[in-house]
Amino acid sequence: MQQAKPKSLTGAELDELAINTIRTLSIDAVQQANSGHPGTPMALAPLVYVIWNEVLNFDPQDPIWPNRDRFVLSNGHASMLLWSLLYLTGTRAVNAQYEQLGAPAVTLDDIKHFRQLGSKAPGHPEYHLTSGVEATTGPLGQGISMSVGMAIARKWLASRYNKPGFDVFDYNIYAICGDGCLMEGVSHEACSFAGTLGLGKLIVFYDDNGISIDGKVVGWFGDDTAERFEAYGWHVLRHVDGQSSDAVAAALAAARPGKVVCLSTIGADAPHENLLTPRGLMELSLEKTGLPVTFLRPGWFMENAEWDMASARERGIITSYLQPLDRPIAMISIHDVGRIAADLLREEWSGKRIVELEAAERTTPNAIAAAFAKALGKPVRAQIAPRGEWEQAFRAQGMRNPTPRMQMIDGFNEGWIDFKTQGASGPKGRVTIDEAVAALVAVEEKRQVETGRAR
Numbered sequence: 001m002q003q004a005k006p007k008s009l010t011g012a013e014l015d016e017l018a019i020n021t022i023r024t025l026s027i028d029a030v031q032q033a034n035s036g037h038p039g040t041p042m043a044l045a046p047l048v049y050v051i052w053n054e055v056l057n058f059d060p061q062d063p064i065w066p067n068r069d070r071f072v073l074s075n076g077h078a079s080m081l082l083w084s085l086l087y088l089t090g091t092r093a094v095n096a097q098y099e100q101l102g103a104p105a106v107t108l109d110d111i112k113h114f115r116q117l118g119s120k121a122p123g124h125p126e127y128h129l130t131s132g133v134e135a136t137t138g139p140l141g142q143g144i145s146m147s148v149g150m151a152i153a154r155k156w157l158a159s160r161y162n163k164p165g166f167d168v169f170d171y172n173i174y175a176i177c178g179d180g181c182l183m184e185g186v187s188h189e190a191c192s193f194a195g196t197l198g199l200g201k202l203i204v205f206y207d208d209n210g211i212s213i214d215g216k217v218v219g220w221f222g223d224d225t226a227e228r229f230e231a232y233g234w235h236v237l238r239h240v241d242g243q244s245s246d247a248v249a250a251a252l253a254a255a256r257p258g259k260v261v262c263l264s265t266i267g268a269d270a271p272h273e274n275l276l277t278p279r280g281l282m283e284l285s286l287e288k289t290g291l292p293v294t295f296l297r298p299g300w301f302m303e304n305a306e307w308d309m310a311s312a313r314e315r316g317i318i319t320s321y322l323q324p325l326d327r328p329i330a331m332i333s334i335h336d337v338g339r340i341a342a343d344l345l346r347e348e349w350s351g352k353r354i355v356e357l358e359a360a361e362r363t364t365p366n367a368i369a370a371a372f373a374k375a376l377g378k379p380v381r382a383q384i385a386p387r388g389e390w391e392q393a394f395r396a397q398g399m400r401n402p403t404p405r406m407q408m409i410d411g412f413n414e415g416w417i418d419f420k421t422q423g424a425s426g427p428k429g430r431v432t433i434d435e436a437v438a439a440l441v442a443v444e445e446k447r448q449v450e451t452g453r454a455r
């Protein structure tokens with residue numbers, strides 16, 4: 001029987017699928033155990049997904065690496081969040097002495113036996129019973145208080161062992177708590193102490209949902225939590241909607257960083273609407289903060305060539321939406337973007353500045369094909385994707401609304417997306433298109449060898 005080819009998902013669809021997978025695993029486990037708290041994992045799945053996917057510096061292959069970020073689920077009754085994450089990330093178990101790595105920390109079978117004796121997925125997280133759990137939580141207030149202890153420990157380790165330029169201990173501690181944790185006296189004492197010590201590196205997310213086990217908390221928990229924490233000396237950001245660039249800008253202004261380097265894009269100032277327009281709006285929002293802000297506007301990423309890998313390898317052809325094939329485009333490697341952003345952060349400046357960033361030489365689609373030919377050791381040529389076929393091709397790749405992307409590529413091809421100074425100002429990237437494509441091919445070949453071995 002022929003198997004249907006899996007549909008390729010866009011980034012947003014993949015995020016949604018991952019979040020819903022955490023949710024459905026949690027619902028199924030609670031249903032099977034006939035006990036537990038399904039509501040909290042449902043509500044907090046997007047938050048923990050963003051923390052684990054985008055922020056947490058944690059290696060599932062080595063969950064005891066000393067400088068890992070710590071994640072503390074103070075509302076331990078939502079333990080299914082943690083079991084889902086440990087299972088889905090493939091986090092490995094360590095032995096009781098916390099020295100050796102072994103089998104998965106949590107298996108699907110453990111989740112099927114959620115809250116049963118012997119399962120690595122108990123009702124509440126238990127330190128050392130399940131690897132990846134940083135603190136035993138469940139008694140409300142305990143986790144958030146322990147996370148304060150962890151931040152004190154980190155500060156001590158850093159002051160003892162960090163040397164200038166060698167920050168051995170610079171990890172963050174991320175804790176999530178709910179109303180119940182903040183009603184418990186122990187959390188007040190610990191958080192007040194944290195404020196007194198001026199601890200950094202401790203980031204607490206308060207699930208201010210106004211609901212506790214017996215219903216709405218309004219009748220028995222009326223503190224203004226934000227004001228209480230401000231009184232302790234904490235830096236409190238209220239109601240941050242991570243989906244809105246204005247909200248992020250306001251949060252940044254409130255956080256009062258000394259300076260900001262913001263990754264924007266070529267075309268942020270384009271005269272017509274296109275996929276890059278939101279970056280322009282983001283620049284406007286951030287500019288309003290009055291902070292010293294650098295908008296780093298890189299050109300087309302060379303690593304977009306990864307999309308052409310399969311066709312270059314299999315057919316010796318790359319299909320180009322950028323056209324004509326000999327038209328030079330401002331491009332840059334993502335490695336140069338990271339390096340230059342770090343350099344910029346070390347500089348001092350005032351007000352707003354724009355840094356346009358491209359490699360020393362502009363790149364044509366033909367040059368990308370030639371780079372593939374060199375790296376693969378076989379002929380590869382570029383072929384134009386006719387404009388009339390773009391929409392269908394993008395939809396086949398899983399894009400629901402291809403128009404903004406098509407407008408963006410039109411912008412590059414028609415020249416209304418370009419650098420104002422034609423690249424005359426700003427630093428230059430070091431990585432050439434040949435090097436960028438060779439690096440992509442090397443990664444792909446390593447992957448092919450590894451999957452071949454796994455078979």
Ligand SMILES: Cc1ncc(C[n+]2csc(CCOP(=O)(O)OP(=O)(O)O)c2C)c(N)n1
Pocket residue numbers: 037040075077138139140141177178179180181184207209211212213
């Ligand atoms: C010290 C302590 N008291 C009581 C409980 C029982 N308990 C478990 S969950 C819960 C409600 C927690 O409410 P909240 O923190 O608002 O979480 P949400 O209902 O929003 O998930 C309670 C009272 C507990 N775990 N620990």
